[in-house]
Amino acid sequence: MSGLTIARRQAVWAWIFLALPLAYFSLVRFWPALDAFSLSLSKWNLVGPRRYVGLANYERMAADPVFWQVLANTFEYLLLGLPVSLALSFLVAYHLDRVQTGHGLLRALYFLPHLTTATALAWVWRWFYQPAPVGLFNNWLSVFGIAQQPFLRSTFQALPAILVPAIWAALGFQIVIFLAGLKAIPRSYYEAAEIDGAGSPQILREITLPLLLPSFVFLLITTSIGLLRIFDLVYNMTAGGDGGPLNATKPLVLSIYQSAFARMDMGYASAQTVVLFVILLLLSLLQMRLLRARP
Amino acid sequence: MRRLYQGLTRAALALTLLAGAAVRAQAVEIEYWQYTFKQRVETIDELIKQFQKANPDITVKHVNVPYDNYRTRIAAAIPAGEGPDVVQLFYGWLTDYIDAKLLQPLPAASFDTAAIDRDFFPFVQGMKVGGQYYALPTAVRSLALFWNRKVFKDAGLDPAKPPTTLAELVDIARKTTKRDAAGNLLTAGIALDTAGQDVQWIRQVLIPEFGGTPYSADGKKVTYNTPSGVAAVQWYADLIAKEKVSELGFLTDGVTAFRSGRAAMTIDGSFRLGAFDGQKGLDYGVTELPSHDGRQSNFASYWANGITAKAKGEKLAAAAKFLAFITTPAAMQLWMEKVGELPARVALAQTDAVKTHPTYGAFVRGLAYSVATDFVDESSQRKVMMDMMDRIIIKQTPVAEAVGIAAKEEQVILDTRK
């Protein structure tokens, strides 16, 4: 009897605590989002009337070669950026974890770029990619007698060239997460393994990596979301903020931005946002599965 | 959701009306929007001060928005019934704005169509739709060739003699281009940048000078996919591929290349004067665009002031009054002195003092034979040209083929016009 009252009391308190937040989330997140969904089924240039057009925006998207290229670019950012940045940050974290002298200083050096805004640093990277004698990278290449590279002026190299600062800026955060994971592994595990005569590679394979799985999963998801929503760097590193040359670097969010705010094509922009939403949703479902599979 | 907003808006409106009744006798407030640019902001502030002095019953609120985000801000403001009563818009956007029923025609009572036809530069008639003007500029701009005297001197050329023809331009560019032993570009003969003004230069200047026409007279058809159009594009592409006097993306953009003294020449508009003047150690001159085969052309552009559909009643009257005020000869004179853009009224621009002015002169003389492209979608049409050059330079697509692709792409954009 008294248990029931406690349960009831709890429910009342819970809803009191949640009342304001739920009102907030409904008004500031859900209604606008639903509005965007309904917008994806309309034609609207922001000023005239909104006209319902059914799936016309989606049909147009499917028939637009630029949209498919944009989608391919978006996944290229993800599929190139994810393994490289995770491998790199793990490598640094793994060795940094074993360094005692100057540990704090080194960690700070790797973390600092994470605190800056992409916009400002995009310019610096643009300069680095210039042809020699101005561009830093091409200068290095010429020192080693390697041919000059076009970097941002190439349809093939531009996307990876933009990915480098993206990885650079996120690296510090990833390293810190890995360091946390590494620190959480009890020393005794290593000591036991050493007594058993296991070598470094074996310890890495059989103890470190499996126990680091949660950190990997966490970074996998956060990094993927970050890469799928890449925008600032592309906008600031390509001529005219256009995602060129020849759309070679244009990601989905830039395409949404251009449809909405350069061409005022809100319906088409919303339809692309829905696609982005679906991709992110699928990714989250994948995350849930991975988390459930975790030992 | 929208119903809720409408309800709320109505409630807010009712409150405003109640409050408004009390202060009815006081000033009408109108809002004026333009993009942030130091000299423009200061000049409009000055004009507002004068205007309010003459019209104590009107106050003008001046809002300026960073250039890169100007359209975004307007786009967000309008559906909310918010934003300017008088708005400064790029002339190429007019179609969008009228299609969207954002602008209303300038009241015939205060703006005489025949007088505007007569007094303003002919290309301003682009603001006339169905016999009615929708917007008027204070100032207009054209393109010119900027040259760096010091680079000319260093190359052993006469710093007082810029090129007057395309052939001379190539010749000077060859002589002023400097490369290091490894062949890296140190100084460009001419700074080229398709994300800058080169798109307009190719489309409205080079193509006509090579004997072509970019668009049909009614603006509905792309007409540059012809041997002369191809020849014009070929000439531009040759500057990079054959003459090797420039590279696209050299020093990130054309302005930076010229500003830093690493380019002998560049094509740009009068709005650039401010940036170059602020650069220490940059000694430059401005001259008319070079001609070819005796033909000369130029591209004019302008920002025009329109009255938005939201202005009604006394606000509309106040907006019309303000718009008329900022397009008076006196306002134009002030604008030229402060901002460096040319008066939109022919009589003011074509005085000897202006025509022989060391910097404005070249632009004003160019205005006389300028054309303003009748854009359907300026940013998409610019992108077609940028992509065309990228195809030629990066993908080594033959020029004729690249021009064909561009013409087809741009025709699709033109066809979207109702």
Next chain:
Amino acid sequence: MKPLRPGRIVAFTLLLMGGIVMIMPLLFMLATSLKTSSEVYELHLLPREPTLDNYLEILTRSPFGRWFLVSFSVASLTTASVLFFDSLIGYTLAKFRFRGRTFVFIAIMSTLMIPTEMLVIPWYVMAKSLGWLDTLWGVMFPGMMSGFGVFLMRQFFLGVPDELLDAARMDGLNEFQIFWQVALPLVTPALSALAIFAFLGNWTAFLWPLIVTSSPSLYTVPVGLASLSGEFQTDWEMIMTGSSIATIPTLLVFILLQRNIISGIMLTGLKG
């Protein structure tokens, strides 16, 4: 002390070199901000005649101090709100049993997947109807609570033992007091991590502050920086200077609080 093995020295040297490469772009930014306008376009890192002219110019040409104050107020106020509400929601979802709990949790989590770009126009329409345009509150309201914070705080509150809360109930504390006096102090590390994320996120936010403000006196630092570039024109030395000014405080805070910040983020990684 263990003797230094050559492997360790090699690893240390490589790590140090990597670290220097990491901060090269930052040094480049700082160096550029100290260069004269004629020197900006030369690649050597160190300015030949270092000058603070760019800083003086930015401070006289624009109300940078004011923008700074706005950014700081917006970031601190939203951070405070996020900390309070997200922990309250997280606590409720972790520690109360009631019908609809899972639904509420999933609903709030799903907001994580909605890109901001999608919400900006409806927000604007809303801000307009409610008279929030061009106000500090208008800049702040979309960031008052965050799904990520709820998720993070819920994870941490799950680890708080129920017995502790029950004991507090026995002592006659009401539910809010239990949350505020008993549960919250147990998750301070999580709060500090969340504070960092919320603060940085609001400090660098661009698109929404840009759209909602129209008076320069209400610009945040990123919007103010953007207003320094004009039509087809960018004063790069000014942008580098502005960015340096914007970055220096975060760097200082980081250096001062390095230990707390890093350990906060470490915790996030472990609990996430």
